[in-house]
Amino acid sequence: MNRRLLILLGAVGVLAAFLFFWDLPREREREEHRTQAEILLPFAVERVDTLTVARADGGFTLARSPGGWVIAKPLGETADPDAVERFLGSLTELTSVRELVADPDSQDVVSFGLPPSPRGVTLSVIESDGRRLGLEVGDLSPGQSASYVRREGTSAVELASDTAHGSAAMSYQTFRLYKMFAVEQESSIVELSVTTTDQSWSAALGDRRRWFLADGRPLKHIMVRNLLHDLIHSRVRRYERDFVDDETWSAYGLHEPVADVGLTLADGRQHRIRVGNEVDEELVFARRDEERTVLQFPNQIRDVVETPLVELIDRNPVLYNFDAMESFTLVWEDGTRLTTTRDDRDYVFDPPVTDPQLYEAMFLPARNVAFGIERVQAKAVMLVAAGNDARASLDTVPIRCIMTWPDEELEIAIGWRAGDQDHWLHVQGEQKLHQIDRDLFLRMRSLLVASGRLQL
Numbered sequence: 001m002n003r004r005l006l007i008l009l010g011a012v013g014v015l016a017a018f019l020f021f022w023d024l025p026r027e028r029e030r031e032e033h034r035t036q037a038e039i040l041l042p043f044a045v046e047r048v049d050t051l052t053v054a055r056a057d058g059g060f061t062l063a064r065s066p067g068g069w070v071i072a073k074p075l076g077e078t079a080d081p082d083a084v085e086r087f088l089g090s091l092t093e094l095t096s097v098r099e100l101v102a103d104p105d106s107q108d109v110v111s112f113g114l115p116p117s118p119r120g121v122t123l124s125v126i127e128s129d130g131r132r133l134g135l136e137v138g139d140l141s142p143g144q145s146a147s148y149v150r151r152e153g154t155s156a157v158e159l160a161s162d163t164a165h166g167s168a169a170m171s172y173q174t175f176r177l178y179k180m181f182a183v184e185q186e187s188s189i190v191e192l193s194v195t196t197t198d199q200s201w202s203a204a205l206g207d208r209r210r211w212f213l214a215d216g217r218p219l220k221h222i223m224v225r226n227l228l229h230d231l232i233h234s235r236v237r238r239y240e241r242d243f244v245d246d247e248t249w250s251a252y253g254l255h256e257p258v259a260d261v262g263l264t265l266a267d268g269r270q271h272r273i274r275v276g277n278e279v280d281e282e283l284v285f286a287r288r289d290e291e292r293t294v295l296q297f298p299n300q301i302r303d304v305v306e307t308p309l310v311e312l313i314d315r316n317p318v319l320y321n322f323d324a325m326e327s328f329t330l331v332w333e334d335g336t337r338l339t340t341t342r343d344d345r346d347y348v349f350d351p352p353v354t355d356p357q358l359y360e361a362m363f364l365p366a367r368n369v370a371f372g373i374e375r376v377q378a379k380a381v382m383l384v385a386a387g388n389d390a391r392a393s394l395d396t397v398p399i400r401c402i403m404t405w406p407d408e409e410l411e412i413a414i415g416w417r418a419g420d421q422d423h424w425l426h427v428q429g430e431q432k433l434h435q436i437d438r439d440l441f442l443r444m445r446s447l448l449v450a451s452g453r454l455q456l
Contacts, residue, residue, distance in 0.1 A: 038095040040151060040160060041133050043125050045088045050126040053170060056118045060172035067269045068182050071172050075242060077291040078182050079175040087175070091123065091167060094135070097146055097159040104157050112148040112157055113139030121168035124152070137168035178235045180288065180297070181263070181271045186228035191264035194305050201309050202262075209321045218314040221321060222374060223307070230304050231261065231273070237283055238296040245292075252285040252294050253277030259305045275301060315377045317427050317434040318412060320405065322374040329402040330369070330444050336453050340366045349451070358452070365447040372443040373403070378434035379422065390433055391426045393417070399444050414441045 050072075053059040061073035062084055069079040101108060113119040114136045124134040134152025140162060141148065147164040150157050183189065192211070193202040203219055206212040211219040240252075249255040253276030263271045276285040279296055286297040327341040339350040347366045353359045384390040391397060397415035411428040414436075423441050424433040448454035 039092070040094045040096055040135050040149060040158075040164070041091050041123070041125060043092060043127060043131075043133055045085060045092065047127040047129070048088055048125055049128050051084075051088065051091075052124045053121060053168065054124070055121040055168070059121070060175075062175060069175075071175055075172065075291070075293065077293060078177045078289070080177045080179070081182060083175045087167070087170065088125075090163065091125070094149075094160055094164050094167065096149070097161065099156050099158050100148070101157040103155050109150070109157070114148060114150055114157065122152070123168060135164070137164050140165050173239075176236075176239060179232070180234050180236060180273060181232050183232045183263070183265065183271070186225060186232060188265050188267075189228055189232075189263050190266050191262075192224070192228070193260075193262040195260040196306050197258055198306070199309050208319070209324070210319060218316075218319055219312045220314040220316075220375075221323075223312055225323075227304050227307070228263075230300065231263070234298055234301065236288075236295045236297060240285065240294040240296050242293050244294055249276075249287070254285060254287050254294065257287075259302060261301075261305055273297075273301070275305075315379075316374070317376070317378050317425055317430075317436075318373065318403070318410065320403070320408075320410065322370070324405055325370070325373075325403055326406065327404045328369065328373065330448055331400040331402065332448060332454055333398045336448065338448055338451050338453055340369070340447070342370075351453075353451070362447065362450045365443070365450045368443045369447050372440045373401070376425070376436055376440045378425070378436055380435040382424070382433045382435065384431050384433065386431060388431075390431055391415075393433065394424055394426070399441065401444060414444070 049064050051062045052073075053061075058074060060071060062079055063070055063072040067078075069081050069084045071077055071079045104112075109115075110117045115122055117138065119139060121137045122134055123137060124132060126132050132152075136150045136152065137160075138148035138150075140146070141159065145162055146159045147162055147168075148157055149160045149164055187209075190205045191202070192204075194200070201213060203211045203213050203224070210221055211224045213219065241248075254274055257274035257276055259275040261273050261275075265271075272289050274287045275297070276287070278284050278299065282299055283296045284299050284302060286295045286301070287293070288295060325342070327339055329337060329339040331337050341348045341350070347363060349359075349362065349366075353362060384393055391413055394413075394415035395418050397413050399415075400411060400413045402409065402411045413426045414423050415426075416423050421438075422435050423438050425436050425440070426433055445454065445456075449456060
């Protein structure tokens, strides 16, 4: 190949490359324009304030409120936020296949099943800035593979995918909240009230994120946490009846409920559940918030809220939030030490444990110590006169435990007096001793034994 031909081919290549890159931005612009033209409802999900599905049966309206999504029409009740977001997301994916009739007359419009045909449905979205987008949806095409649609404000009838017809047929039932409350974490709850036929009490989240009754008595953190967890994660089994009037509540035992539970969230939102008659051994009738709807709900809720208050009172000498405890160090009377640090769901020991078998042998005893510290309950309290060392009044103090939180450290000691079967626990800085069962001492000793650092 001679030199002149090579130069010519090179020039052609350079020219082709130049034309390609010169036209690339224009091609992208044209592609973007085509894509925007094909999207039937171009909106951003996070900007939507209201979605309405209007049809002959009345349809429904979903509205965003400060507390989340609600089925504003016809129910006025909390909606499942995940279901609403999924539906809105699916609407943004509706696209036009092609234009069918550019300027149809009114008879053509009705023949396609579009409004004002009674078969027609109008989907409309209002964004936070007031912008409105609408889409009329009619019948399926003869082949059932496409839907007849018309964008609000235009005259042309278009063909869209059959998913448009499915969206238009959606029922408000799809968006009902089957979780009892639209609350994700029990940690967002700051107040709790319980009223049953046998007791009535209220509590609030206080210092160190512990729960306290209105009179100042502490509640067992783990029991309140489990109660709240069961409440917000339980699911409605069935929506029994909508649009209930005041005279009808009594048929379900909800005019004078056997249990009434109220929750207040950190952002000020409030929720309430009232429990009525039993449906059967597994279910009860219930009412959520001020909704005019009767629900069927698992009967376990009665077992949870009817727990006697005396069983909820916390007599743990250590009034800290153990969910936030970072580590504990056991110190035997001969100076033997073992530190256990929480690492997510794992434990890290100091001195380090590198043998996998030894680690497995220590893991359960370590967890048992953590549980034991959280659940220990004082059976009695012995006050020690001011000026006297409370810990020195014990004849034997074989073990101490130093616990750490992000900004605090606390030491407790366990020992006994001659002739006592039970053990006594002393909290650093207190002028009293707490009488406890032997269980916590045995748990601590078992961990030291399992580590091989203590020989009995």
